[in-house]
Amino acid sequence: MNRVPARTILAYFAPMLVGITLISLFPIVYNVYVSLTNRSLFHFRHFQFIGLANYATLFSSLNGDFFIVLFKSFLFVGICIPLFLLFGMLTALAVNHPLTRWKAFWRVSLIVPWAVPSYITAFIWKFFFNEQFGTLNQLVRVVFGPKAGLPWLSDPTWAFGSIVIANTWMSYPFFMVVFLGALQSIPLELLEAAAIDGANAWQRFWRVTLPLLRPAILPAAVLSAILTFQVLNTGYLITQGGPFTSALKPGATEFVMIYAFRQAFQLFRFGYIAAFAVVMFALLFAVTMFSLRFTRLVEEEAR
Amino acid sequence: MRQGRLATSLFIHAFLVAMLVIAVFPVFFVLQAAVRPGQSLYTLTLSLWPDHPTLDNFHYILTQIPFPTWLGNSLIVCTATMFAGLVGSATGAYALSRFRFAGKRMTLILLLAIQSFPTVLALIPIYIILRLVHLVGTPLGLILAYVSVALVFAAWNLKGYFDTIPHEIDEAALMDGCTPTQAFLRVTLPLAVPALAVTALLMFITGWNEWVMAQTLLSDENTYTVPVGLWGLQNDYRIPWGYFASAALIVSVPIMTLFLLLQRYFRSGLTVGGVKG
Numbered sequence: 001m002n003r004v005p006a007r008t009i010l011a012y013f014a015p016m017l018v019g020i021t022l023i024s025l026f027p028i029v030y031n032v033y034v035s036l037t038n039r040s041l042f043h044f045r046h047f048q049f050i051g052l053a054n055y056a057t058l059f060s061s062l063n064g065d066f067f068i069v070l071f072k073s074f075l076f077v078g079i080c081i082p083l084f085l086l087f088g089m090l091t092a093l094a095v096n097h098p099l100t101r102w103k104a105f106w107r108v109s110l111i112v113p114w115a116v117p118s119y120i121t122a123f124i125w126k127f128f129f130n131e132q133f134g135t136l137n138q139l140v141r142v143v144f145g146p147k148a149g150l151p152w153l154s155d156p157t158w159a160f161g162s163i164v165i166a167n168t169w170m171s172y173p174f175f176m177v178v179f180l181g182a183l184q185s186i187p188l189e190l191l192e193a194a195a196i197d198g199a200n201a202w203q204r205f206w207r208v209t210l211p212l213l214r215p216a217i218l219p220a221a222v223l224s225a226i227l228t229f230q231v232l233n234t235g236y237l238i239t240q241g242g243p244f245t246s247a248l249k250p251g252a253t254e255f256v257m258i259y260a261f262r263q264a265f266q267l268f269r270f271g272y273i274a275a276f277a278v279v280m281f282a283l284l285f286a287v288t289m290f291s292l293r294f295t296r297l298v299e300e301e302a303r
Numbered sequence: 304m305r306q307g308r309l310a311t312s313l314f315i316h317a318f319l320v321a322m323l324v325i326a327v328f329p330v331f332f333v334l335q336a337a338v339r340p341g342q343s344l345y346t347l348t349l350s351l352w353p354d355h356p357t358l359d360n361f362h363y364i365l366t367q368i369p370f371p372t373w374l375g376n377s378l379i380v381c382t383a384t385m386f387a388g389l390v391g392s393a394t395g396a397y398a399l400s401r402f403r404f405a406g407k408r409m410t411l412i413l414l415l416a417i418q419s420f421p422t423v424l425a426l427i428p429i430y431i432i433l434r435l436v437h438l439v440g441t442p443l444g445l446i447l448a449y450v451s452v453a454l455v456f457a458a459w460n461l462k463g464y465f466d467t468i469p470h471e472i473d474e475a476a477l478m479d480g481c482t483p484t485q486a487f488l489r490v491t492l493p494l495a496v497p498a499l500a501v502t503a504l505l506m507f508i509t510g511w512n513e514w515v516m517a518q519t520l521l522s523d524e525n526t527y528t529v530p531v532g533l534w535g536l537q538n539d540y541r542i543p544w545g546y547f548a549s550a551a552l553i554v555s556v557p558i559m560t561l562f563l564l565l566q567r568y569f570r571s572g573l574t575v576g577g578v579k580g
Contacts, residue, residue, distance in 0.1 A: 004483050009402050012487075016395025016458055019387075023451040024417050027428035034428060044434075087322075094319050099312040106319050108563060110326050115559040115566075117512035119530050120551050123537045124329045127544060135332065138349040146347070169325065177566070230421050232515055237534075257423045264427050265519055277424035288419045289412075 028281075035275035041268035054275035066276065069250050069259040076164070076255055077228050081221055083168045084228075088175020095176070096183045107180070114173035122237035125166040129153050129238065156252030159239050163253050166234050175220065182216035183209070222291040226284065232257045256280060336548035337361070344544050360545040361553075364536075370550055372525055373532040376442060377554075380528055381510035383446045388453030388506045389499060396458045397487055400465035401473065417455045425451070426516055433520065440522045448516050453506045460505070464498035465491065504565060511558055529554045 035054055039047040058066045095106045113121070128135045129152035137149045152162045186209060194204045235241070241254035241262055250259055260280070263273045336344055337360055339353040364370040399410065429448050430439065438444035468491055476486040492499075514530040521527055533554070536547040 004402050006404070008483055009398055009404050012394040012398035012402070015391050016454065019391040019450070019454050020414075020417065020458070023447055024425075024455055025413075027425055027432060027451065028417065028420055030432060031424070031428040034431065039431070044431075090318070091322055094315050094322075097311075097315050099308060100315055100319070106323070109323055110319075111563070111566065112326050112330060112559070115562040116330065117530075117555050117558065119512065119514040119533070120333075120555055121329070123533070123547065123551070124333060127537070128329070128332075132347065133345045135349070138347065141347065142349055169329070173326075226419075230423075232423055237514070257421060260427075261423050261515065264423075265430075270427060270431060274427055277421075277427060280424060281420050284421065285416055285419050288415065292415070 031274050031277055034270055035278050037271045039271040054272045057272060058275055058279060065250055065259065069254055069256050073229050073255045076231065077225050079164055080167055080228050081225050083164065084171045084175050084224060085221060087168060087172035089179050091172065091176045092179030092183055096180060110176060111173035113169050118170060118233040119237060121166065121170050122234045126238045129162050153239055154243055156243055156245065159243055159252050163235050163238060166238060167228065167231060170234060171224065174224065178216060178220040179213065182213045186212050219291065226287060230257045231255055232261065236261060333548045333551055336545050337552050339545050342543055345540065360543065360549040364546050364550050369524055370532060373527050373529045376526060377511055377528040380442055380446055380449065381507045384449040384453050384510045385503045385506045387450045388457040389503050391454050392457040392461060396461035397465055397491065399462045401470065414455055414458055418459060422452065423515060426519055430519060439520055440526065442526055445517055445520045448520060449510050457502050457506060460502045461498065464495055468494050501565060504561065508558055508562060
């Protein structure tokens with residue numbers, strides 16, 4: 001459609017351009033400006049320009065908050081994604097198996113966790129993890145007697161594990177759906193040919209099925225890693241970032257977005273956290289662009 | 304051989320039943336908590352169904368607290384967001400899908416950059432700006448914050464859908480003497496109605512389930528949206544968790560049904576990314 005005049009193109013773009021520039025782009029640019037000031041609750045209107053001091057605070061020490069929460073988040077993603085993949089793959093393989101009956105029933109009922117709003121998921125699991133009335137410790141007491149109980153949310157390591165559990169429950173259905181789609185695209189002839197050549201079920205899975213699944217799974221895993229890195233609801237609403245061992249150090253489950261939220265809206269360190277946001281965005285955008293180049297999406301889109 | 308098949312089948316179905324229990328138990332738990340009277344959920348021993356189920360919790364939240372007001376607020380905010388997002392982005396998305404012009408690649412990358420700016424981080428400048436113009440605490444402020452996310456999401460999503468409609472169709476309309484606008488309004492847009500509906504519903508669901516922006520930008524109980532109200536209901540062990548449970552059922556059962564019906568339309572990862580927040 002080369003015959004469309006520039007005027008028309010501009011008219012089509014105008015609503016979106018004005019809207020996005022004013023309410024999506026302007027705040028992001030404004031955020032960069034805030035990151036160069038000492039703005040806080042006390043210096044809300046009367047703040048000073050302090051150059052790159054906030055950025056210097058971020059990177060000042062390897063033991064500083066920035067690297068602690070970044071490391072925690074990487075660790076969280078590194079533990080969560082393999083679990084999501086494992087449960088997504090096992091459920092998909094089971095639903096897709098030729099001997100499985102009522103496939104449609106399993107497919108719908110096993111993705112229920114995905115449909116539950118994430119804040120409600122968080123509140124339900126917060127209750128399950130409650131050390132007195134929580135269902136999990138009620139179960140523990142049934143098995144190990146009335147005095148037993150696990151420190152689901154009060155011990156730093158357990159709390160980290162608890163958040164992993166809640167997120168795995170919530171996130172495996174996405175991978176189940178992705179794996180199911182990919183499994184159905186594998187031609188049966190390939191598996192039959194492998195069987196005729198003498199491959200057993202285990203070899204067919206590792207040598208035929210799994211390599212063919214990889215192209216579909218990889219982009220989904222990258223996307224999920226990016227989203228899991230930004231976990232907020234199913235972390236903050238369960239632990240508020242805690243438990244805290246020291247008032248000056250981030251809590252055991254204080255991942256990057258939970259840290260940003262607490263610093264911004266409980267301690268009101270706007271300037272500092274704006275700098276944190278700029279660095280975090282640069283990191284996320286770099287990963288997004290890299291993964292897109294990987295899947296060649298941008299090249300396709302820009303044709 | 305036959306016995307091997309039976310064993311395999313039993314093993315697979317046992318695994319599926321175990322996963323079913325894990326997947327559905329939390330939802331069942333909310334259901335039983337909703338019909339459980341008073342404080343009887345706060346006990347040290349396991350009890351999976353109340354001795355005397357009752358609808359008192361539903362009665363309480365519908366008559367004694369501003370829950371109906373929160374429902375109304377959520378409805379208003381989400382509907383406004385949905386329409387603003389759709390109207391604001393439809394023509395732009397069409398231009399991105401069909402027209403050739405300088406800067407198209409840049410625009411796409413810019414959209415992607417804004418899309419990958421995390422909500423919580425965007426909330427910081429949005430909060431400061433809204434406070435400077437005295438919109439913090441008002442539904443309008445929250446709507447503006449939601450539209451800032453919805454516009455970019457809808458632009459990406461609709462462009463993706465327009466791309467799947469063959470170019471030949473609107474090119475034929477142009478050959479027959481339509482102007483580009485007639486081709487858009489009379490040919491492409493009607494074909495895209497299902498896509499527009501799905502995109503609109505996804506924006507609605509996202510707003511309906513959004514907690515952090517609403518919690519930060521609203522302060523008066525009478526302007527709360529549902530998630531902010533529910534936060535208060537579950538956060539205090541002096542009040543029965545059943546209030547929260549019954550309210551959670553009312554707000555999430557319709558939206559979950561919608562989600563389960565829609566999930567086969569989730570084409571791309573970006574669509575999925577826009578839904579869960």
